[in-house]
Amino acid sequence: MTFVLSYSLEASDEEGDSTGLPLRPYAPELVARNALGFGLLLPFQRDGRGDFAAGSGVRLVADSIAQILGVRCSNEAGTVQGELPWRPEFGSLVDLLRHRPVDDLTTRELARVYTAAAIQRWEPRVRLSSTLVTSKASQPGGNVDTLCVRISYSLLSRAPVSSVDLPPIAQVILLTRGAT
Numbered sequence: 735m736t737f738v739l740s741y742s743l744e745a746s747d748e749e750g751d752s753t754g755l756p757l758r759p760y761a762p763e764l765v766a767r768n769a770l771g772f773g774l775l776l777p778f779q780r781d782g783r784g785d786f787a788a789g790s791g792v793r794l795v796a797d798s799i800a801q802i803l804g805v806r807c808s809n810e811a812g813t814v815q816g817e818l819p820w821r822p823e824f825g826s827l828v829d830l831l832r833h834r835p836v837d838d839l840t841t842r843e844l845a846r847v848y849t850a851a852a853i854q855r856w857e858p859r860v861r862l863s864s865t866l867v868t869s870k871a872s873q874p875g876g877n878v879d880t881l882c883v884r885i886s887y888s889l890l891s892r893a894p895v896s897s898v899d900l901p902p903i904a905q906v907i908l909l910t911r912g913a914t
Contacts, residue, residue: 826852860887
C-alpha cells in the first residue's frame, strides 16, 4: 500500500488559513517569471514540442513541494533507506505513515511534523506559516483513507521585493491510500 499524492493551489487570506474563511482561487500570473526560478514541472510531462514541460513561478514551487513530500528520505537513525541513491537524505518521512491508521491523532501529528520539517529543509523559496492535517474518506460513505495536508506559506523571491507582488499561498496536499 502506498500514498497517491495530489495537490491544489489557492491564494491564502492575509492572516493565513487559520481563519477558516474560504480561499480565493490563485492567479499565477501575479508572479513575475524569473522571481522564483525556472525548471522542469512534475510529474514529468511533454510540452507542445515533444520536450519535457518546464515552468516557473508558483507552479514550479508547488511541484517542488509535491516532489519533496513524495520522495522517501533516510532518517537520522539510519533505519530507513532514502529513495534516491545519489541523495538519500532528500525528501520527507511521510512515506513511513502508509501503514498507520489515517484517522489516528498521532498519525496526523506525525504527518504535520514530517511535512513541515521536509519543506523547511528542502524548499528555500518558501516561508511556512502553518500546517494543518485532517483525515477524510476519498469516496462518499467509504473508509477514512486520505490525509489532507493544508500548508500556508509565503514565497520568498530572488527579485527585488518592490518589483514583485507575492501573495501568501495555501497548498492542499492529498495523500490517499492506493494499491501498489
